[in-house]
Amino acid sequence: MAARLMVALDYPGAEEAQRLVQALEGIPCYLKVGMQLFYAAGPDFIRQLKSKGYSVFLDVKMHDIPNTVRGGAESITRLGVDMFNVHAAGGVSMMRAAREGAEAALAADPSLKKPEIIAVTQLTSTSVETMNNEIGIPGSVEEAVVRYAGLAKAAGLDGVVASPLEVPAIRAAYGSDFHTVTPGIRPAGSGLGDQTRVLTPGEAISRGSHYIVVGRPITGAPNPREAAETILKEMLNV
Numbered sequence: 001m002a003a004r005l006m007v008a009l010d011y012p013g014a015e016e017a018q019r020l021v022q023a024l025e026g027i028p029c030y031l032k033v034g035m036q037l038f039y040a041a042g043p044d045f046i047r048q049l050k051s052k053g054y055s056v057f058l059d060v061k062m063h064d065i066p067n068t069v070r071g072g073a074e075s076i077t078r079l080g081v082d083m084f085n086v087h088a089a090g091g092v093s094m095m096r097a098a099r100e101g102a103e104a105a106l107a108a109d110p111s112l113k114k115p116e117i118i119a120v121t122q123l124t125s126t127s128v129e130t131m132n133n134e135i136g137i138p139g140s141v142e143e144a145v146v147r148y149a150g151l152a153k154a155a156g157l158d159g160v161v162a163s164p165l166e167v168p169a170i171r172a173a174y175g176s177d178f179h180t181v182t183p184g185i186r187p188a189g190s191g192l193g194d195q196t197r198v199l200t201p202g203e204a205i206s207r208g209s210h211y212i213v214v215g216r217p218i219t220g221a222p223n224p225r226e227a228a229e230t231i232l233k234e235m236l237n238v
Contacts, residue, residue, distance in 0.1 A: 057083040063087035159179025164204035185198065
């Protein structure tokens with residue numbers, strides 16, 4: 001179950017992130033490196049995490065023209081990450097280019113591991129009002145998420161990032177082998193922060209989430225290791 005817990009290393013630099021990694025030593029969780037940390041610490045930090053045996057999700061949400069995304073995906077795959085993501089809003093051609101970039105890196109160096117490539121559907125901070133009135137996408141959030149998931153599936157990607165609320169609909173449409181990575185996880189009693197579509201760890205697992213992403217409830221806790229272990233217990237007791 002620990003391999004299904006992704007701890008978000010949302011820190012401004014490597015030193016702070018390393019302190020959390022040390023606190024979690026011995027828990028074989030996934031580690032998620034987002035834009036803030038990656039822009040500050042760079043590829044060397046990813047290599048350090050991999051040298052310690054961690055699975056790494058590089059969360060940089062690529063969204064650009066297909067050729068640029070293809071090159072970015074090739075570089076990311078060479079880093080040895082286990083998962084990375086793109087924005088589904090970039091369309092099928094862009095998502096397919098990400099897959100092609102990863103395949104090019106693997107062809108050039110067969111010793112590399114194939115990363116899972118997933119697509120962001122709608123951010124868990126996005127409400128239906130924001131989606132309808134600001135982004136300009138009509139309908140419900142679930143409808144938009146399922147549609148974007150279909151585009152990711154058509155592009156040959158491995159899964160999507162979505163709120164745990166949408167996981168049953170994604171599984172119903174595209175099967176249990178199409179992976180779901182779910183942020184917006186808040187243990188009972190935690191503040192929502194900037195999230196609007198959230199569930200507890202146990203609720204997310206019971207709905208079929210393959211991976212749950214937890215940041216502030218662990219990184220902001222007085223005892224991060226204890227917070228992570230409490231979350232794992234809840235995941236196991238579903």
